[in-house]
Amino acid sequence: MGYAVVFGEALVDLLDTECDGVPVYRQAIGGGPLNVAVGIARLGGAAQFVGSLGDDALADRVRAFLTTAGVGLTGTVTAAVPTTLAVATFSGAEPDFRFYGEPPSYALLNPEDLDVTLVEGADVLYCGSIVLLSPATLAAARRAWSLAPGLRVFDPNVRPRLLSGPAALAGLRAVVAEFxxxxxxxxxxxxxAELLYPGEPVESVAAYLRELGAGTVVVTLGAAGAVVAAAGTDPVRVPAPKVVAVDATGAGDSVMAALVADLLGAGEPADPTGWHERVAFALRVAGLVCERAGGAVAMPTRAEVAERFTS
Structure with missing residues (x-):
């Protein structure tokens, strides 16, 4: 089995909670791509995280966490800035993030910093999330995308609070189409999908992205499961298992992690049914993540998924 390069951000989440009736923030290692890298490793795949980290105690915790999780840091650079904080408040189980730290510690990897040998040796390259909003890291992501010899996977992971207005949204929409x-x-x-393509049904969004050139498109629907648009068929809805969600942080990232881990292990499915089966497994992974607190720390192993969903 080869390895995946996961290009994106790592930061620290501060999750709104209570202790003895007093509002407090619980610290958690986070960032969508970091969650993906950890999820791949927990599911038995090999992952290399590529991005920039700060030079403070929080960044040291991020490095230690990734190393303990079995995620490689060969392609990661250090910048002399404090670690970006993502402060999360909740509406039910869904987090709402606001980001603190300027310049962002996650957006300081330039194209010339890219470990070309690492990228060119990868079987899967993941790009996406909020690093695409920074010109320098967007340029680095484009370089990685152009060099990747294997499978390329993409997740826009939009954070509306980082978009300054209609022009920024239009720019992101163009980047999404490009990748x-x-x-x-x-x-x-x-x-x-709702932010990028207002008023369009998710099936139409999936079909549109396939028309642009994407091989397979998966749109997650929360408790309703996911829409899968694969070559040769109309979009199909795959149901999610029934769970009692306590924290949805990282659930979507765990879907991507499961899909990438299976791409590493078995390559692309031969037919749409294979994609439907893989997405069904990924939704079980996400269901277990939702039953746990936190993002990266909630990523399960295959054994844990099998034990939780025995039927």
């Missing part, structure tokens, strides 16, 4: 056109797999959430 989707060269992707073997695109994963996005219902919230991503």
């Amino acid at each position: 989707a056109a060269g992707a073997h797999l695109v994963k996005l959430s219902t919230a991503d």
